[in-house]
Amino acid sequence: MPASTPRLRALPLLISACLALAAGTTRATELDTAKIDAVFAAFTPQTPGCALGVYREGQVLLARGYGLADLNHGVPITPDTVFDIGSSSKQFTALAVLMLAKEGKLDLQDPVSKHLPEMKALGQRFTIAQMLHHTAGLRDYNELLLLAGRDMGDVTSSADALRLLAAQQGLNFEPGTRFSYSNSGYFLAAMIVERVSGQSMDAFLQERVFKPLGMTVTHVRTDHTVVVPHRATAYSQNGPTSFAIDMSNWNQPGDGAVQTHVRDLARWDGELARPTVIDPTLLKALQTPGKLADGSAIQYGLGLSMDQYRGFARVHHAGAWGGYRAVVMRFPEQQLGLALTCNAAQANPVALAQRVADIALQGQFKEAPATQAAPTAAPAGFDPAIFIGLYEGEPGDLLHIEKAASGPLTLRRGGGGAALRPLGPRRMQSASGITQLDLADDGKTLTLTRNDEPKPMSFKRLPDYRASAAERAALAGRYHSDELGAEWTLSNQQEGLTLKGSGSGEAMLVGVKPDLLEGPGFSLRVERDAKGVPVGMVYDSARTRGIRLSKR
Numbered sequence: 186m187p188a189s190t191p192r193l194r195a196l197p198l199l200i201s202a203c204l205a206l207a208a209g210t211t212r213a214t215e216l217d218t219a220k221i222d223a224v225f226a227a228f229t230p231q232t233p234g235c236a237l238g239v240y241r242e243g244q245v246l247l248a249r250g251y252g253l254a255d256l257n258h259g260v261p262i263t264p265d266t267v268f269d270i271g272s273s274s275k276q277f278t279a280l281a282v283l284m285l286a287k288e289g290k291l292d293l294q295d296p297v298s299k300h301l302p303e304m305k306a307l308g309q310r311f312t313i314a315q316m317l318h319h320t321a322g323l324r325d326y327n328e329l330l331l332l333a334g335r336d337m338g339d340v341t342s343s344a345d346a347l348r349l350l351a352a353q354q355g356l357n358f359e360p361g362t363r364f365s366y367s368n369s370g371y372f373l374a375a376m377i378v379e380r381v382s383g384q385s386m387d388a389f390l391q392e393r394v395f396k397p398l399g400m401t402v403t404h405v406r407t408d409h410t411v412v413v414p415h416r417a418t419a420y421s422q423n424g425p426t427s428f429a430i431d432m433s434n435w436n437q438p439g440d441g442a443v444q445t446h447v448r449d450l451a452r453w454d455g456e457l458a459r460p461t462v463i464d465p466t467l468l469k470a471l472q473t474p475g476k477l478a479d480g481s482a483i484q485y486g487l488g489l490s491m492d493q494y495r496g497f498a499r500v501h502h503a504g505a506w507g508g509y510r511a512v513v514m515r516f517p518e519q520q521l522g523l524a525l526t527c528n529a530a531q532a533n534p535v536a537l538a539q540r541v542a543d544i545a546l547q548g549q550f551k552e553a554p555a556t557q558a559a560p561t562a563a564p565a566g567f568d569p570a571i572f573i574g575l576y577e578g579e580p581g582d583l584l585h586i587e588k589a590a591s592g593p594l595t596l597r598r599g600g601g602g603a604a605l606r607p608l609g610p611r612r613m614q615s616a617s618g619i620t621q622l623d624l625a626d627d628g629k630t631l632t633l634t635r636n637d638e639p640k641p642m643s644f645k646r647l648p649d650y651r652a653s654a655a656e657r658a659a660l661a662g663r664y665h666s667d668e669l670g671a672e673w674t675l676s677n678q679q680e681g682l683t684l685k686g687s688g689s690g691e692a693m694l695v696g697v698k699p700d701l702l703e704g705p706g707f708s709l710r711v712e713r714d715a716k717g718v719p720v721g722m723v724y725d726s727a728r729t730r731g732i733r734l735s736k737r
Contacts, residue, residue, distance in 0.1 A: 234527065239521070269406070275439075340434045343437050458515070484637045563607045603616060
């Protein structure tokens, strides 16, 4: 889910002093708590913050709170503070589906419309398994709701989201051919669980997972008006030292909506490590990577990602919703588990958790951290200028390589960005190590490879372009989408083209090539009739592609 930060107040260190640990695992008494506290030094008694849990197979080695849960009343974050964990919830949705499949009440290879007939013909094209592996090609319902004019502060229900998904007439790609993260699949999976079981997602998980494991505060929130004791308020930064409340009134389960604290997450960590309540085959299935239709492996299982961090196998999932941020992370071979829950949008829980892991497993890793592995100087022959420019992959998929007056080159694509470092004369890598870019000898083709994507992507450099006044004027007008039931106005103003939709602010558009406009995080492809007159546009973004807008 759209998918946070703290006030520094160290709480008493919770140490299990009697652990008999095998060689090579982390002892509670070996944790350098001073170094761990320093990781969270940015979260002060004047800011929102994070709660941290460090576990060994469910036993709490360390539980800390940093920052404030409530800025109005100065309430500190503790290990008992409740947070929304956003997309980290997906593992519980996947488990619910697996439980019903084990009972023969559904099959992972069922077409979705078998259980959700309102999905009609579109729902015949992809299976439950493809939804859970993010290979179904579904447009992201969170973005669809925003495009339809709904604000994060509006109240929206499961019925609203299901109605909008059922109205879609296309997919982002042919099911099974690509991996592309989408919240829609997990929301629809939750709707299937509710239809098949006759229970709400919360009731189902309370009965079969949360209560049996002793996760006493964990629940699925589908009513924004419910009072949740000890829950942190979520914030985003709206100035150098000021914050604004950043919470949503959307009430859909499945892709998110689980609320919990780091003590309860210790019990889940323990069950994943040594199952005592849940069928081990189901937990293994969560942690088994999926495949595309051609057999290519992906790093995503069912609600969990599997990869390597500094040479160690890692299982994890991050989450973000409103100003909440979270990550649940495990290093199975080292018997180390981590949970980080935050209430500040500027927090990066994955990076913070990795820094804690660096400390907890100090001296054990096979590889240096990515920041340490970066070369201190550019390789011989590296010229940043040859990379700078705008590139296009599949139609409307735009990638920028940019350089500010000072600082490194940066990659910008689909509303996201990353700093880059050189690896060779024509090769760069993101600071995180996830993305690699290779520029062809002709300087016109850029190949993007991600360690979480099975196939590389090719981008072609676009020449400089500036739309004429006549071209801009011809595009101005009102546009309507039947799939969204919404209307946009494209205006030709002195400073350029702007786009405004129902309930949204104006977005500036820039022509990047003939009949292709770029906005913040999206692009618009112009459609023309046989006479060359503009008759519509096609909206594309990272998670939502191919929405047609007809010109009135």
